[in-house]
Amino acid sequence: MNKIKNVFNLQKQYFNTHETLSYSFRMDALNKLRISIIKHADNLLEALDKDLGKHQHEAYMTEIGIVLKEISYMEKHLKKLMKRKRVKSPLTDFPSISFIMPHPYGTVLIISPWNYPVNLSLAPLVGAIAAGNTAIIKPSEFSVNTSKAIEELIKDAYEDKYVCVIQGDKEVTQELLENKFNYIFFTGSTNVGKIIMEKASKFLTPVSLELGGKSPVIVDKTANIEVSAKRIAFGKFLNSGQTCIAPDYLLVHEDIKDRLVNGLKKSIEEFYGDKPIDSEHYSTIINEKHFNRLSAYLKNGEIIYGGDISVTKRKIGPTLITPIDNNLPIMTEEIFGPLLPIVTFNDMKEVVDFINNRPNPLALYLFTEDKKIESKVLTECQFGGGCINDTVVHIASDYLPFGGVGESGMGHYHGQSSFKTFTHYKSILKKATWFDLKIRYAPFTKTKSNIIKKFLK
Structure with a gap:
């Protein structure tokens, strides 16, 4: 349990150095993940066979290949996704410019299931990295061999202060949830999703819940x-x-x-x-x-x-x-x-x-x-x-x-949506100082009120 608190604090401190924010850092981190996945691919395939009896073709197609494809998408689109977006300013705020600025949440928790343990651990991680966050991954204790392989892959790519895998049973998950993460991404059952959301509400932590249901x-x-x-x-x-x-x-x-x-x-x-x-x-x-x-x-x-x-x-x-x-x-x-x-x-x-x-x-x-x-x-x-x-x-x-929607979940990911999920969008209005409209200030006269009514229709 001490490891959880130590890693959490390390990641908080590291995020506050602002090192993860730059485009070059994020691109380098994505490349490191790609290199480590390719290096550990045989270990992952062997682990998936031990845990779930997955044939190598199916395992690559539905697990490893999906993640590599997600990395390629992010590398291609990251610069555009990170840009501020100019939007119109209302006439009432003349003279000003307005823009929307993407910014990472901070330290995020990714809790993944056993059925697609590589895909559902690492695909969300791609979004978290691209958005500029630090991340702790809690893989399933049921797919024990694959969880171990994922831990080795991540250790090979990153220091704990940036991305770390923490293994264990539901008690470990509960201990993780006692920490004030900036975002929680959970994939699993609806019943457990309800518990995750209840725990997150203690800190008003935003969540994505990728659940299931009868399709x-x-x-x-x-x-x-x-x-x-x-x-x-x-x-x-x-x-x-x-x-x-x-x-x-x-x-x-x-x-x-x-x-x-x-x-x-x-x-x-x-x-x-x-x-x-x-x-x-x-x-x-x-x-x-x-x-x-x-x-x-x-x-x-x-x-x-x-x-x-x-x-x-x-x-x-x-x-x-x-x-x-x-x-x-x-x-x-x-x-x-x-x-x-x-x-x-x-x-x-x-x-x-x-x-x-x-x-x-x-x-x-x-x-x-x-x-x-x-x-x-x-x-x-x-x-x-x-x-x-x-x-x-x-x-x-x-x-x-x-x-999903309703009982099948909330939030979206994959491609651009993964970046958006792990990003807070700051709305900024920048006002010039060379002109100051007096009608908003007291004392309020009838003339001022009539002008305001014309503008705010």
Whole structure:
């Protein structure tokens, strides 16, 4: 616990030297992160395999590559992002100029989860560094091997006074939250997010909460069944469904259900073979607790396909299931695993009502070729972000802010939004002294009041 207080104080002191503010310092820091990631890439890939059974291709694509891409974006755009922005001044403030000036918050805390431990630790860090902050990273204690690899990577790149990794369980997180950080960035469950926000409120610390929820997939009659099935299977069973934006349940028009189910089966077998739990391309469940939780969900419905489990490998095969009751846990709790409940519909109004009567999802996916249906869903449903005719890939765009709404989170990041998240924008009005308008000063006369009324309409 002494280390936490010492590192926190070191970072506060270092930030107050103003060394992290310059463009050259930030660019150098970003470059150091890139070099260290590349140097430690093999260690990261090995750790991800040990923790989650991730194939190297998937791990690079969804973890390391995403972070390197984020660094490249920042390096390309940082100078522009750091510039003051001139804005108009009102006539009432003549003579003056006005501008908005970006400035870092200070010392920030990044708390990351176990499901994408590299991506969700280092992608926010890119934004924190680019914005000029110092940072403490608290990775998950569940992805123990990857957390250790991240710590080694960061130690190789930075001194503790600038960026530091602090490991430990929830008690360590609670101890960290007793310090007055200038910003907290949390990725994880909604329940823990509520605790983070409550703790942050003690110091009025601003927060970003990247949470989760039950992200629906809607497939209407006009959808391209073959492509839809492949893209849904990709998004759902990536990392064995342990993805915050994974399709959580499927709403399909009853006229095409059988065709879509057959397409999903075909895609699963193309990706992972006849027995996915034996495939090296198919990830493991993070730990026994989550394995048991997911296994219990299998009793919440009728299994259409899959349902295979391996206790020794800690794997559950891709599973398509018809829920017995929409009030059972499989339809009320975020699944965060390779089980896909399938519900049919006849009318798009039912779909909109079904989604809107539940907590706001982090993502929504719609497969359709009908522009009216597209417009209806996008306009009438509340959700964080998503895709039309695809799943999960919106998270990889540097040009799309990523974040939730309501129960699925608050705040955005990626690309420009990452810089903005870790930046406070100072609004400045600079007034000239060669002229001083007297009408604002007492004593207030009727003439002054009439002039003010004309200006302030």
